[in-house]
Amino acid sequence: xxxxxxKNLQKKFIVHGEPLEVLKGIDLDVNQGEIYGIIGxxxxxxxxxxxxxxxxxxSDAGSIMVGGVDILSLDKKALLQERRKIGMxxxxxxxxxxxxxxxxxxxxxxxxxxxxxxxxxxxxETAKLVGLSDKLDAYPGGLSGGQKQRVxxxxxxxxxxxxxxxxxxxxxxxxxTTIQILDLLxxxxxxxxxxxxxITHELDAIRYSCNRMAVLEEGTIIEQxxxxxxxxxxxxxxxxLFARVFExxxxxxLTEGAGI
Numbered sequence: 001x002x003x004x005x006x007k008n009l010q011k012k013f014i015v016h017g018e019p020l021e022v023l024k025g026i027d028l029d030v031n032q033g034e035i036y037g038i039i040g041x042x043x044x045x046x047x048x049x050x051x052x053x054x055x056x057x058x059s060d061a062g063s064i065m066v067g068g069v070d071i072l073s074l075d076k077k078a079l080l081q082e083r084r085k086i087g088m089x090x091x092x093x094x095x096x097x098x099x100x101x102x103x104x105x106x107x108x109x110x111x112x113x114x115x116x117x118x119x120x121x122x123x124x125e126t127a128k129l130v131g132l133s134d135k136l137d138a139y140p141g142g143l144s145g146g147q148k149q150r151v152x153x154x155x156x157x158x159x160x161x162x163x164x165x166x167x168x169x170x171x172x173x174x175x176x177t178t179i180q181i182l183d184l185l186x187x188x189x190x191x192x193x194x195x196x197x198x199i200t201h202e203l204d205a206i207r208y209s210c211n212r213m214a215v216l217e218e219g220t221i222i223e224q225x226x227x228x229x230x231x232x233x234x235x236x237x238x239x240x241l242f243a244r245v246f247e248x249x250x251x252x253x254l255t256e257g258a259g260i
Contacts, residue, residue: 003032003195004053004163009062011048022048024219026062035189035196037206037227039242040216046199049216050167053197054086055079067162084112087156091168093148095140095155101127102136105154112159122158130154130184146177153184157194164188166198170205178202182209203242207231215239 009026012019022045030036040046051057053064055071064071071082095104102123109119127133130150140148149169156164166185170178186209189196198209206213207227214224215238223236234240 001032002029003067004028004030004036004197005063005065006053007063007065009049009052009064010060011045011052011057012060022219023052023059026219026221028214028221028224030195030197031212032195033189033193034212035186035198035210037210037213038197038199038216039201039203039206039213041201041238043218044216044238045219046201046216047167050088050165050197050199053165054083054088056088084108084159085162087159087161087164089149089152089156089164089166089169091171093140093152093172095148095151097140099139100136101132101138101140101143101151104140104151105132105136105158108155108159114159126154126158129157129188144177145173146180149173149177149181150184153181153188157188162195164194164196166196166200168200168202169198170202171200175204178205179208185209215242 006026006028009023011023012021014020026049038046038049048057052059059072062072066082067085069082071079074082096107099107105126106119106123109122114122124133127136130153132147132150132154135143135147140151143151152169170181173181182205185196188194198205200206210227212225213227213230214221215230215236217236217238223230223234223239230239231243234243
């Protein structure tokens with residue numbers, strides 16, 4: 001069953017007095033409970049798409065249905081309520097350095113109408129889910145990159161959203177930590193049934209986590225389908241480039257593993 005439906009989404013910015021089209025009629029359909037991948041090179045419009053979905057950016061045309069609700073039609077009050085169903089994980093963590101891990105996770109609850117006497121219980125529950133129960137009194141400056149991203153994931157999940165948008169969430173992490181974070185997202189998806197939209201330029205992240213994906217090029221989705229189908233038989237130039245780069249990485253890894 002479809003959970004996220006995007007139709008003809010368009011967005012442009014004015015740069016030096018001239019319009020720059022960033023999203024050129026995006027159509028996308030993500031099923032409830034799946035981890036869906038969107039891949040594209042830098043400048044393809046990935047982050048703009050992510051920010052339009054939760055209306056951190058306004059769009060110029062189109063519709064975005066999240067759980068049957070057109071979020072582009074909502075007024076400010078209704079949007080604030082609906083946004084609680086959408087969690088966002090960022091590449092650069094976006095943590096408050098002056099707040100402990102506990103208070104970073106609690107922040108979305110503190111600024112909402114969440115009952116104050118229930119905040120502690122929710123934070124502890126979410127910290128346990130992401131493996132941070134022993135770090136609640138620590139500050140971001142004393143955490144590793146993987147731990148910081150776990151805080152970011154916990155903060156995105158503390159409102160118990162139905163949709164999680166991962167915008168290049170593993171791009172700043174080393175390969176081993178990347179696998180750990182992807183495993184965490186897969187486990188959260190398995191346990192809660194949350195829908196995850198994974199937006200990235202990392203080939204391995206898509207192949208490791210997703211069954212279906214779309215290829216974004218210059219603001220247009222030029223190819224979508226199964227991950228295996230696109231990597232094994234790409235129909236677009238960008239899809240073919242990603243597939244070729246991945247194959248080259250695989251060959252290098254095999255060569256290094258053989259000690260050649």
